Amino acid sequence: MTIDEYILQHIDEESDYLKALYRDTHVKLLYPRMASGHLQGRMLKMFVSMIRPRRVLEIGTYSGYSALCIAEGLPEGGMLHTIEINDEQEDFTRPWLEGSDYADKIKFYIGDALELVPRLDLTFDLAFIDGDKRKYADYYEMVLARLSVGGYIIADNTLWDGHVLEEHPHASDRQTICIKEFNDFVARDGRVEKVILPLRDGLTIIRKRS
Template sequence: MKETDAIDEYILQHIDEESDYLKALYRDTHVKLLRPRMASGHLQGRMLKMFVRMIRPRQVLEIGTYSGYSALCLAEGLEEGAMLHTFEINDEQEDFTRPWLEGSPYADKIKFYIGDALQLLPDMNITFDLAFVDGDKRKYIEYYELVLKMLSPGGYIIADNTLWDGHVLEEPHHTDLQTIGIKKFNDLVATDSRVEKVILPLRDGLTIIRKK
């Protein structure tokens, strides 16, 4: 076993466990879905729940539901009366994801939307306290600018995959629009005086952004 693998295993043994429901969802994701690596997983899931507990948001946004794993972790941390609004652009994902969300202990805290968040959000009169962005990497800057307008002062954005398997260190081919999108997003956020920001090297990189 590599040292990094051993460290990862050590971490998982010394943090809160996943619920049986999340374990079952994670297994089902790997059996039935393409690109199961997109699911948040144990460590990131516990971090998302902890972050929600820490800042106690009333309205939470997620862009990129995928299997619903991260949505359930966010919802798990919500207080009574708080709500998660999660958007999935791929309508083929609905038959898998909706039953897992609606069958969970947190179903009453989750509103699940199928469609493009960039099109649907402007019509929603909601101010969010926290947003988790894990959608199309080519559109991260568009998500960011829209979400920032809808975020409360002192609110947070968590952007996933911002280290992009280390490809952010490379000069991407002009056809690699996802890497280009992530790099442009990182460069924008780094120089944006409207926010405070830090990148955590957790899994594939998480950027924590606080609106001033």
């Protein structure tokens, strides 16, 4: 038994609906590893339950797994706005979101978050950034300006499979460089508190200071 297997045996189960979505993601989509999965999904749900945000932004919907986990943790009246840039993803993802128990808590958009979010003209209590790694710094500044005081940003893939280490053979590819620049910028940013969790591919938890 691996540590990951042990952990999964000792945390809350995912719903049958999420299990079915995860299976369908692996059968029908080209990059199934992009889906959050059981452990990260339960952590997202737990974070949302703890923070109790009224309005959440997700950048990078993909198959909708993480969106459903976030929506599961939302309080009464809470709303998730989730944005997917790949329009070819819509035919797979939208039916899963609209067929879930949380359909009334989710607004799903297709388009570039950097263009859509300013047009929404909303503030958010929590944002989950899991989009184009080359745009993380741009997403961050855009979201921080629209984040409530004391609000949170969760950024995914910030350890990037270890590529962020200088000695890694892929340390100089464009996505890795942008993730490293994002990590360095957030580490120096006095506007926020931050911590990186070595969960899966790295999760950075960021809190906007008052």
